[in-house]
Amino acid sequence: xxxxxxxxxxxxxxxAYKGDRLKPLRAFCQVARLGxxxxxxxxxxxxxxxxxxxxxxxxxxxxxxxxxxxGRRLVPTREGEALYELARPLVEQFDGLTTAFRxxxxxxxxxxxxxxAGTATILHLLPPIIAAYRMAQPEVRLSLHNVTGESGLDLLxxxxxxxxxxxxLDVPGDLEYAPVYRFDPMLIxxxxxxxxxxxxxxxxxxxxxxxxxxxxxxTTYRLVDMVxxxxxxxxxxxxxxxxxxxxxRYVAMGLGISIVTAMCLDGADLAHLTxxxxxxxxxxxxxxxxxxxxKQPSPQARAFIELIKPDLFDADGARRGAHSDR
Numbered sequence: 001x002x003x004x005x006x007x008x009x010x011x012x013x014x015x016a017y018k019g020d021r022l023k024p025l026r027a028f029c030q031v032a033r034l035g036x037x038x039x040x041x042x043x044x045x046x047x048x049x050x051x052x053x054x055x056x057x058x059x060x061x062x063x064x065x066x067x068x069x070x071g072r073r074l075v076p077t078r079e080g081e082a083l084y085e086l087a088r089p090l091v092e093q094f095d096g097l098t099t100a101f102r103x104x105x106x107x108x109x110x111x112x113x114x115x116x117a118g119t120a121t122i123l124h125l126l127p128p129i130i131a132a133y134r135m136a137q138p139e140v141r142l143s144l145h146n147v148t149g150e151s152g153l154d155l156l157x158x159x160x161x162x163x164x165x166x167x168x169l170d171v172p173g174d175l176e177y178a179p180v181y182r183f184d185p186m187l188i189x190x191x192x193x194x195x196x197x198x199x200x201x202x203x204x205x206x207x208x209x210x211x212x213x214x215x216x217x218x219t220t221y222r223l224v225d226m227v228x229x230x231x232x233x234x235x236x237x238x239x240x241x242x243x244x245x246x247x248x249r250y251v252a253m254g255l256g257i258s259i260v261t262a263m264c265l266d267g268a269d270l271a272h273l274t275x276x277x278x279x280x281x282x283x284x285x286x287x288x289x290x291x292x293x294x295k296q297p298s299p300q301a302r303a304f305i306e307l308i309k310p311d312l313f314d315a316d317g318a319r320r321g322a323h324s325d326r
Contacts, residue, residue: 022094024058025087027051028066032084035073112141113300116152116164120244120264125181125287126165133304140300148242149218156292162301164290167261169219178289180309183261185282186275190254196274203233203281210238212247212256224259227282248273261285 030040031051041048059066066080076084117126122144134142145152145161153175155161171177187206189196195205214220221240228235238256241247244264251258252272259282265275289305291297297305 024054027054032076111300114143114161116145116155116161118148167287179286180288182284183263185278188273189257210256212239212258
């Protein structure tokens, strides 16, 4: 028991010693920054003798001279420069601890928002929405989970995310889907491709050319397959690859054609691709918010949803009928 008590006393003395070192380090950093004991004393609200005593104690403790006079200024010695580089960030962090702590508490009070979305949605649909949300809710910690299909729905079911943003054909019974945006289906080909030059397109015109599509587990593949089968038109898939950016690149290289939503096409793409609408055969593609049925959204999630679909909640905060957009 006696040994434990002695160890406690030594630990307490060591902590007190380290705590006492902060004041001399703060005084040294101010003198090194301002070049004067008097100016440092004013900045620290101390007397000049108090600052001088702290500097002397620090030099005595470290066994080196830390400051020397150069003209009318005090400047760090070589050892002083080394100490200043080490001590300045520590002193600044300690002095800013209270403000940083309060900011952290405000961030905790503001909460967080977790959103699941696929790459195309994150790249092409969400940027202006996220920018507007950040302006309206700057203290909310926002996380985007780049996942597609069932992976995103699994996160939603496990409450790992607050909501998902994407496109759905079939809505499971435990989820609700509120479509917000609709985009035209587009055929993309390389410039100079026979389909790019054809005056009028028929669905049968696509049959001879291999399609580059996302993996078959995803909505786009299922939609393309459904439309071709409904019209009894044969088709071939030349390649399955994930990501619209990759698909557009491969089409531009002449490796196949594809059917995409207008959402993922911009002016830079049209410098390499020809895009033609296919609304005669393919439905417009909806993108919207997916939520767990019966779960009330957090205030952070509701603020996001109201930003893009303000009519989804009634005056009492209850969700109006979200549905599938088949």
